[in-house]
Amino acid sequence: MRDAGGWSPAASTALADARVRARLRGAPRVTSTDLLAALAADPRSRAVEVLERAGIPARELAARIEAGTGEYAPDGEAAR
Numbered sequence: 796m797r798d799a800g801g802w803s804p805a806a807s808t809a810l811a812d813a814r815v816r817a818r819l820r821g822a823p824r825v826t827s828t829d830l831l832a833a834l835a836a837d838p839r840s841r842a843v844e845v846l847e848r849a850g851i852p853a854r855e856l857a858a859r860i861e862a863g864t865g866e867y868a869p870d871g872e873a874a875r
Contacts, residue, residue: 805840809833832860 812833834842835857
């Protein structure tokens with residue numbers, strides 16, 4: 796893994812997990828969905844706290860991403 800600069804251990808771990816997700820799908824690079832899934836899967840992350848306070852159950856979000864079809868909304872449009 797490349798040096799993550801002054802990033803927190805949680806952020807470094809999320810980036811590493813996102814890279815693994817991308818590799819497992821055969822993608823050449825990490826997408827924002829890979830990173831979101833990695834952040835939502837870590838119950839100790841600040842991202843989970845923010846998601847939960849916004850009314851988004853992080854565990855459910857992570858499960859939905861994992862079960863996803865791999866379809867993405869076009870740029871500038873909301874996913875359904």
